[in-house]
Amino acid sequence: MKLYITLYSPYARMARIMLAEKGLESATETIIARTREIGSPYYKINPSGRVPYLVRDDGVGMEDSQLICSYLDHCKGSPKFMIPQGNAGWELWRLEALGRTMVEGASVWIRELLRREEERSPTIIDHEQRRLQRLADTWEEEIDNPLMHGQINMVQITLACALQLEIWNPEFEWRKGHPLLVEWLNTISDRSSLSTTEPPGPLSK
């Protein structure tokens, strides 16, 4: 298989974490895609130009981090990351969506910082900052949920990817007033699949 990524995409990171969790690194060629470039050869591979993108062994390509993670989970051994049927499933999915909305907010902010200064919107940056503070408050209350502890799952992976966007964007200061979240991230961030895929450092603006 071939997995197309960029090093700064939190969504691509989820797929990279899944490769590590499932021991699929050697079965998969990981390729850094040239995104957001006019005429990039990558658009012949994935017309949307987004990452992650998985080209399966049968040649079919798929995007969407949730789909790719689920597919990889089924590629080797028994699936460990499936959403169960019934109430436990709705609860897991509800929390995954709550983690994903934090990834999305932090990503909008980062994309804004990557624009030319005169094309940035202070209103949008302020909007995303406020959104992320409210979400950190919500997660401080939710983090006691048993699904956030014990066996790793997509919610834990998603929330860790969200919070660690502070490495790209040091202005994303979610720690203050959220001691339980800080403690939770400390506990999980040493896990090998997370530490080996950590963002390398602040984005240059």
Add this chain to the structure above:
Amino acid sequence: MKLYITLYSPYARMARIMLAEKGLESATETIIARTREIGSPYYKINPSGRVPYLVRDDGVGMEDSQLICSYLDHCKGSPKFMIPQGNAGWELWRLEALGRTMVEGASVWIRELLRREEERSPTIIDHEQRRLQRLADTWEEEIDNPLMHGQINMVQITLACALQLEIWNPEFEWRKGHPLLVEWLNTISDRSSLSTTEPPGPLSK
């Protein structure tokens, strides 16, 4: 149940379509949320401020259109929109992701048009236009897939919501050179769940 929406969100539209498909309109109060306003009371209900957001009968709230659609599908009668196990499931999900990436691209473009003129980025608008043209080319080839015809499913709903964003943004001209897509949309757009949730007209910039 209470479903929070805005009239211009394609993601909220998917949830409204599902209410209609499942005959759940009278069991659900649909409420227009005040999003993107500092201090909106809506943030006390959904801290992310996004739509759609479903508050279930047990008081628990959930965001994410895929989750909400799946939950609504299970609320009444037997589920009709589930992703099946195995190869048919991967194919359905792959196409759903391909539709969703088109919704996302068209939405980024519309959000750009809603910014103050001096804060818009011609580079980003050009990027999204090119992305959408490539995706329309891809869909012109995929539209023969049996999953795009016959019994309604989430892929068909998603692609229709993507293409009909032309109503909000008349500059989203995907029709030229894509006769099969035009024909496909003509066939599906009369369906009651789609026609009653159509965007009311072009966005004012």
